[in-house]
Amino acid sequence: xxxxxxxxxxxxxxxxxxxxxxxxxxxxxxxxxxxxxxxxxxxxxxxxxxxxxxxxxxxxxxxxxxxxxxxxxxxxxxxxxxxxxxxxxxxxxxxxxxxxxxxxxxxxxxxxxxxxxxxxxxxxxxxxxxxxxxxxxxxxxxxxxxxxxxxxxxxxxxxxxxxxxxxxxxxxxxxxxxxxxxxxxxxxxxxxxxxxxxxxxxxxxxxxxxxxxxxxxxxxxxxxxxxxxxxxxxxxxxxxxxxxxxxxxxxxxxxxxxxxxxxxxxxxxxxxxxxxxxxxxxxxxxxxxxxxxxxxxxxxxxxxxxxxxxxxxxxxxxxxxxxxxxxxxxxxxxxxxxxxxxxxxxxxxxxxxxxxxxxxxxxxxxxxxxxxxxxxxxxxxxxxxxxxxxxxxxxxxxxxxxxxxxxxxxxxxxxxxxxxxxxxxxxxxxxxxxxxxxxxxx
Amino acid sequence: xxxxxxxxxxxxxxxxxxxxxxxxxxxxxxxxxxxxxxxxxxxxxxxxxxxxxxxxxxxxxxxxxxxxxxxxxxxxxxxxxxxxxxxxxxxxxxxxxxxxxxxxxxxxxxxxxxxxxxxxxxxxxxxxxxxxxxxxxxxxxxxxxxxxxxxxxxxxxxxxxxxxxxxxxxxxxxxxxxxxxxxxxxxxxxxxxxxxxxxxxxxxxxxx
Numbered sequence: 001x002x003x004x005x006x007x008x009x010x011x012x013x014x015x016x017x018x019x020x021x022x023x024x025x026x027x028x029x030x031x032x033x034x035x036x037x038x039x040x041x042x043x044x045x046x047x048x049x050x051x052x053x054x055x056x057x058x059x060x061x062x063x064x065x066x067x068x069x070x071x072x073x074x075x076x077x078x079x080x081x082x083x084x085x086x087x088x089x090x091x092x093x094x095x096x097x098x099x100x101x102x103x104x105x106x107x108x109x110x111x112x113x114x115x116x117x118x119x120x121x122x123x124x125x126x127x128x129x130x131x132x133x134x135x136x137x138x139x140x141x142x143x144x145x146x147x148x149x150x151x152x153x154x155x156x157x158x159x160x161x162x163x164x165x166x167x168x169x170x171x172x173x174x175x176x177x178x179x180x181x182x183x184x185x186x187x188x189x190x191x192x193x194x195x196x197x198x199x200x201x202x203x204x205x206x207x208x209x210x211x212x213x214x215x216x217x218x219x220x221x222x223x224x225x226x227x228x229x230x231x232x233x234x235x236x237x238x239x240x241x242x243x244x245x246x247x248x249x250x251x252x253x254x255x256x257x258x259x260x261x262x263x264x265x266x267x268x269x270x271x272x273x274x275x276x277x278x279x280x281x282x283x284x285x286x287x288x289x290x291x292x293x294x295x296x297x298x299x300x301x302x303x304x305x306x307x308x309x310x311x312x313x314x315x316x317x318x319x320x321x322x323x324x325x326x327x328x329x330x331x332x333x334x335x336x337x338x339x340x341x342x343x344x345x346x347x348x349x350x351x352x353x354x355x356x357x358x359x360x361x362x363x364x365x366x367x368x369x370x371x372x373x374x375x376x377x378x379x380x381x382x383x384x385x386x387x388x389x390x391x392x393x394x395x396x397x398x399x400x401x402x403x404x405x406x407x408x409x410x411x412x413x414x415x416x417x418x419x420x421x422x423x424x425x426x427x428x429x430x431x432x433x434x435x436x437x438x439x440x441x442x
Numbered sequence: 443x444x445x446x447x448x449x450x451x452x453x454x455x456x457x458x459x460x461x462x463x464x465x466x467x468x469x470x471x472x473x474x475x476x477x478x479x480x481x482x483x484x485x486x487x488x489x490x491x492x493x494x495x496x497x498x499x500x501x502x503x504x505x506x507x508x509x510x511x512x513x514x515x516x517x518x519x520x521x522x523x524x525x526x527x528x529x530x531x532x533x534x535x536x537x538x539x540x541x542x543x544x545x546x547x548x549x550x551x552x553x554x555x556x557x558x559x560x561x562x563x564x565x566x567x568x569x570x571x572x573x574x575x576x577x578x579x580x581x582x583x584x585x586x587x588x589x590x591x592x593x594x595x596x597x598x599x600x601x602x603x604x605x606x607x608x609x610x611x612x613x614x615x616x617x618x619x620x621x622x623x624x625x626x627x628x629x630x631x632x633x634x635x636x637x638x639x640x641x642x643x644x645x646x647x648x649x650x
Contacts, residue, residue, distance in 0.1 A: 006544065013535030344533045350492065352520015352549040354513040437493040440527060441483055
């Protein structure tokens with residue numbers, strides 16, 4: 001029967017009177033810890049996906065939206081830009097640009113975005129092929145690691161894309177050819193894990209059929225051999241679609257530099273050779289002199305943080321208030337329990353307990369309450385985070401985890417102990433000063 | 443082994459209590475009797491070191507207990523003095539066994555569950571080992587209180603009105619228990635009472 005056991009027995013003897021303190025403590029700690037977790041994992045997700053991109057060029061609109069859509073693959077793109085506008089930046093001889101990657105987006109498969117792009121994107125995200133090969137022909141795709149693990153896709157699988165960014169069967173491109181998985185990437189922890197990568201031309205092929213509707217290939221006899229000459233002219237609703245869709249296309253796309261001016265892409269990810277004055281000027285000049293816009297990921301992400309910060313600060317203040325109130329509640333419940341327990345405290349003195357022992361007993365009770373509250377709070381926040389992670393995964397294909405622990409939580413534990421101690425210290429002093437004789441004769 | 447010299451105590455300026463000197467030998471059994479309000483309980487608290495006298499000394503086993511610092515006094519009392527109060531109180535969150543274990547622990551004595559079982563058997567409440575103290579009858583509570591006072595084999599046992607709440611039959615039993623326990627442990631027994639039923643049993647008396 002040591003002091004810890006005794007204080008535990010004392011707490012569990014009247015569990016209801018301590019319940020409020022524990023619940024309040026758990027709420028406060030849970031809220032703070034949840035904010036820590038969210039903040040940390042959001043920032044990690046954002047920073048991991050910066051991928052050294054210096055500039056994103058896309059259609060005019062909200063720069064934040066451009067960054068979110070092109071770099072993080074959440075939110076819709078601002079629109080399209082023509083290849084004519086984009087081509088100067090794709091020129092490998094550009095004096096300022098080290099690398100430029102064209103992105104085409106707008107379709108998905110079961111909620112995973114299909115991205116028409118070039119092979120350089122793999123370098124941006126340090127992605128390597130785990131199995132199979134990199135896409136090289138139209139309708140060939142290399143998929144991120146999550147698709148393999150979550151959807152169980154494997155090499156040789158074929159699928160139809162659907163329009164938009166959410167999984168909607170009504171919007172499926174039923175009449176377009178199937179995509180075929182030719183490679184699977186190693187997991188990188190970045191957004192590329194969630195993407196389906198293919199050629200830019202594939203996008204045009206799937207979509208531009210609409211423009212050619214009723215043209216040369218809408219006849220009854222659809223000849224497959226012809227489609228190989230002009231992959232952009234797939235019959236959208238012709239009768240030949242059945243055998244067309246079943247076929248796997250063998251198209252080696254041309255470099256984008258040689259493609260038609262009027263073709264469009266969604267955006268460009270740019271890496272500069274160096275971040276000098278000219279490079280910075282380029283952004284302004286694009287924004288002022290073209291129909292496109294250029295946005296810096298780091299700046300937009302910081303803007304997003306500061307937007308979130310306001311709400312986060314309000315919640316943090318609320319959480320601290322709750323913890324303060326719970327400290328107060330521990331103080332009150334200990335203080336009022338002292339009145340009922342005065343006699344037994346005096347008795348403990350009679351039996352040989354030094355005043356310091358009674359002090360420790362009450363302090364231990366305060367600390368125990370705080371620790372129980374802390375434990376429940378941490379459980380709540382991590383459990384909540386795990387639920388949130390599931391929701392985030394469904395909505396944005398981003399991975400969050402409830403089972404990641406942060407050093408801040410250790411500080412939170414220390415803070416918890418301090419509050420538990422402070423709440424208990426006055427009742428504890430009272431207990432230590434119990435006048436044995438006075439109490440016993442009453 | 444229990445000696446006092448010139449003990450006095452004052453709650454305030456007007457009411458000063460002077461107590462006769464006491465000298466009890468080891469193993470003796472004494473009755474401290476007096477009318478209500480004459481300071482019996484105060485004297486008992488002085489003897490047990492629960493209060494500090496205004497003047498005079500209390501010596502138990504050659505230790506002047508009112509000269510000891512608070513912490514040491516608590517330890518000394520836990521080991522050497524067993525006290526039974528008028529009303530039995532226990533640590534409410536603990537059962538009978540745990541209360542007795544706590545008494546050993548707080549006195550700094552090695553905890554010994556077997557000794558506790560034995561003493562409770564002796565007092566005919568062995569079957570209440572795991573009972574909550576609040577579920578015991580008053581007579582049973584008094585026995586557990588005696589067990590608690592005896593559990594560390596003190597050299598002196600003080601009992602403050604141990605029979606005031608008991609009927610004749612229980613009074614007889616409790617006094618008998620106290621006497622045999624004290625005799626077995628060769629402990630000095632001092633019972634404070636105004637209960638006339640006890641006067642016939644004890645021949646050594648201190649009257650206030």
